[in-house]
Amino acid sequence: MYGDDDRYQIILRAENIPNVRLFGKACPYAKVKVTTGPQKGKLVGQTEPCMRYLSPNWTKIIFLEFSPSEVTELEVAIYDYHKGQHHKWMGEATFEATSVFQSPGKVQSKQIGRREDSRLYISIEKSIKGPARGHLQLHLRGLDMKNVEPGLFGLGRSDPFFEVAKKDADYSVGQVKWNTVYRSEHIDNNLNPYWRPTNIGLEELCYGDLEWPLKVSVFDYENSGKHRLIGEFETTIADLQNRKAIRGNADREQAILLSVEEKFKTYGLLCVLKAELSEVVLAQ
The missing domain is CATH 2.60.40.150 (C2 domain)
Incomplete structure (x- = not known):
């Protein structure tokens, strides 16, 4: 259905995520899920947890295949990683993939939590630019x-x-x-x-x-x-x-x-x- 020209990379980072732990700092990681279109409900991927830091710059690249002619809504949810325990929800935001890719710098951000400086950033780049x-x-x-x-x-x-x-x-x-x-x-x-x-x-x-x-x-x-x-x-x-x-x-x-x-x-x-x-x- 999709070719190399429809393959993209999602790059995520966040600033000042609200802490959900009573003691110590959370270990946030992010999950990306498609919520509209032919891939609705698909979990595209997730990042690594960033240990005890609430402004993570995740390194895990998440790959997404989509056509810019489609509306592809992405739900990015952040959780606190607990080994062997329930991972607590920390916040989420929704982005439209084509809109992000066509934005200046190919990046958008949205507020998460009550603080104005709590933000989630998403970049979407073409994944294949060389042979x-x-x-x-x-x-x-x-x-x-x-x-x-x-x-x-x-x-x-x-x-x-x-x-x-x-x-x-x-x-x-x-x-x-x-x-x-x-x-x-x-x-x-x-x-x-x-x-x-x-x-x-x-x-x-x-x-x-x-x-x-x-x-x-x-x-x-x-x-x-x-x-x-x-x-x-x-x-x-x-x-x-x-x-x-x-x-x-x-x-x-x-x-x-x-x-x-x-x-x-x-x-x-x-x-x-x-x-x-x-x-x-x-x-x-």
């Missing part, structure tokens, strides 16, 4: 990271994790977004972190376009969710492959400098241990 199908096998480690967490008596150490984001821009309205597609685990008290390898689908990562602009950012993890930026850099898949470590897993010559643009300073190095394409097929 590549497959995965990127990515393995990174950090070296000589700047300690941005002084802690009590200056004894603390940063707890680094990294994110990979792709660039989405609507230059007609001067809007540029970096949508996060992967977030690593954090490593406690370590300025030379060695993260687990990961496998990222090319459709999620770069819409199948191997030259698509990407950004890698390293943060110091905070339980509050207000993570501190250590440094970042813009890149592409080809650039990551060209910077792969040659002289072992601490190859400083091949490593990429982490910087903070507005401060014009370097805050550590990132070593690319692996950046290989797998199962790649070029669509006709």
Whole structure:
């Protein structure tokens, strides 16, 4: 019924979701369901839970197939994740898919809850913009990271994790977004972190376009969710492959400098241990 040209990506984030827990903070995740048209009642997908943070920037991409000629209403409901327990409803909003896609920046937001600053944001982008199908096998480690967490008596150490984001821009309205597609685990008290390898689908990562602009950012993890930026850099898949470590897993010559643009300073190095394409097929 639908082809590649009818395939889209839903990207979600929220700000200041009302907390539904009496003690501690909720762990919100979102479910997306179609409520009109030929797919009425279909659960399209759900995000990962964002632990104890009420302004989540979810990384899980949700795929949706629809025709802009149809009216496709989407119900986005947010729940508090409780392992092994009932997941409590936190709020919801309804969006029409074609309307979102045709909006400036391809994004809309709606209020959730009573507070005006409690908002749910949805972006809808074309899912396939290049011919590549497959995965990127990515393995990174950090070296000589700047300690941005002084802690009590200056004894603390940063707890680094990294994110990979792709660039989405609507230059007609001067809007540029970096949508996060992967977030690593954090490593406690370590300025030379060695993260687990990961496998990222090319459709999620770069819409199948191997030259698509990407950004890698390293943060110091905070339980509050207000993570501190250590440094970042813009890149592409080809650039990551060209910077792969040659002289072992601490190859400083091949490593990429982490910087903070507005401060014009370097805050550590990132070593690319692996950046290989797998199962790649070029669509006709």
